[in-house]
Amino acid sequence: MIRMTDIRKSFGTNEVLRGVDLYIPKGTSMVIIGGSGTGKSIALKCILGLVQPDSGTITVDGQDAATGDRDAFLARFGMLFQGGALFDSLPVWQNVAFRLLRGSLKRPRDEARAIAIEKLRRVGLKSDVADRFPAELSGGMQKRVGLARAIAAEPEIIFFDEPTTGLDPIMSGVINDLIREIVVEMGATAMTITHDMTSVRAIADNIAMLHDGVIQWTGPVSDMDQSGNPYLDQFIHGKAEGPIESVR
Amino acid sequence: MKLLAALGAVVLGFLAAIGRIALFALETLAQALRPPFYGREFFAALLNIGWLSLPVVGLTAIFTGGALALQIYAGSARFNAEAVVPQIVAIGMVRELGPVMVGLMIAARVTSSIAAEIATMKVTEQLDALVTLSTNPMKYLTVPRVLAGLLVVPVLVGVGDAIGVLGGYAVATGTLGFNGATYIKNTVEFLEPLDVISSLTKGAVFGLSATLMGCYYGMNSGRGAMGVGRATKGSVEGAAILILAANFLLTGVFFSL
DSSP states (O other): OEEEEEEEEEETTEEEEEEEEEEEOTTOEEEEEOOTTSSHHHHHHHHHTSSOOSEEEEEETTEETTSSOHHHHHTTEEEEOTTOOOOTTSOHHHHHTGGGSSGGGOOOHHHHHHHHHHHHHHTTOOGGGTTSOGGGSOHHHHHHHHHHHHHTTOOSEEEEESTTTTOOHHHHHHHHHHHHHHHHHHTOEEEEEOOOHHHHHHHOSEEEEEETTEEEEEEEGGGGGGOOOHHHHHHHHTOSSSSSOSOO | OHHHHHHHHHHHHHHHHHHHHHHHHHHHHHHHHSSOOOHHHHHHHHHHHTGGGHHHHHHHHHHHHHHHHHHHHHHHHTTTOGGGHHHHHHHIIIIIIHHHHHHHHHIIIIIHHHHHHHHHHHHTTHHHHHHHTTOOHIIIIIHHHHHHHHHHHHHHHHHHHHHHHHHHHHHHHHTSOOOHHHHHHHHHHHOOHHHHHHHHHHHHHHHHHHHHHHHHHHHTOOSHHHHHHHHHHHHHHHHHHHHHHHHHHHHHHHHTO
16 A cells, blocks of 8 residues: 655745645555646655655555665556656667566566567557567557556556546547556556546546645545535536636 | 856856766766666667767868878978978877867767757656666666766777878878878877877766766756757767866876976
């Protein structure tokens, strides 16, 4: 499980996170929603240590995320980045098997390649994609490769940052279904950031609404439509009127 | 008073930048001494910085050597001292022009490409992706490039020196009427081991400076296309200034002190 307690983060005078408290039970899928620029990605990057919070604590299975063996900590995570973040200079299979080709999880090259091709197949890509470079792939294929890379080392926890941004509705549906299937299949704990309500309904067990630097509402996705929370209501129904200013 | 404050701010900013670059260099050194070592990335950097720079280095050196021979011939003719052309071309190329021209070409070709590549990786979250894949970007991207620059640029300088002298030889024997055997004999006899040592040392320092600046600006780039552009421009400016300043200091150390 992941627990964030009173996480605060500012950039200059811009106070992005003002005391985020969030609990993600093991093996569940949490989706964080909120408008653009509300600090969703920052919250996720704080957990991974990509951004250092100004204060507050983050624990993963009771262990403080800021202390201990960092490599061992990160080896528990997989992440799908918003733009894929594939390494341009490496062919697809080496992107997928990146973790398996170096470091503590290193495997023989042939074995790593075989695992990469298997993971590509799992996300619906054929083996002939393996030797192509990321720049030769469409946006949807890049997302799938990013997803294959995120799951290549069988992580316990997977983060998805805006997994459907920039994709057409059909490809978004495919990615949402893949994410749901893979998370269930692996029994992984998942945390997704999105403002795509279709993704929310497809992926989430629980949701958390982040606005003004704090979690405004959190609960099971089934309760989302009857939450009575004005922030959440405005967001999920896409209304211009409400407590969230439409011009930020 | 405002002028003094502005001047002070510029000086403080400059000193802070030097401090940040020095810390970056120390971090690179610390990472270089600790495993894991990325051999594949190191050899790729060697190939990119060394082998693929040979054409531009060779062309720069041969034209510089040729032009140098013409200038020295024209200048020395005023004192009826045309015979010094081989010696001055050799000393000019090996001590100064060879290392500096190669250093500046590396700054233009390699520093800019390193900065643009790493800055783009930063903008597209590839550096964050490296971290999540348990890979230290300093160790994976900076150390191989800086080590390759340190080791291969002296070789390029040696090649550039030789091609530059050859350019002078071609012009002197082809258009200025020098005897080929005499030209080579004068060149070889005049050069001292210290000339070559200083040249190669400069190459190592320039290679270090060029790659370090590329990595530093790339790693610290701002957001978006403008951030990448600024990082690239800043890296080349920084590397060129560092190379010319280091050249002055090293010339002083080797030949004046």
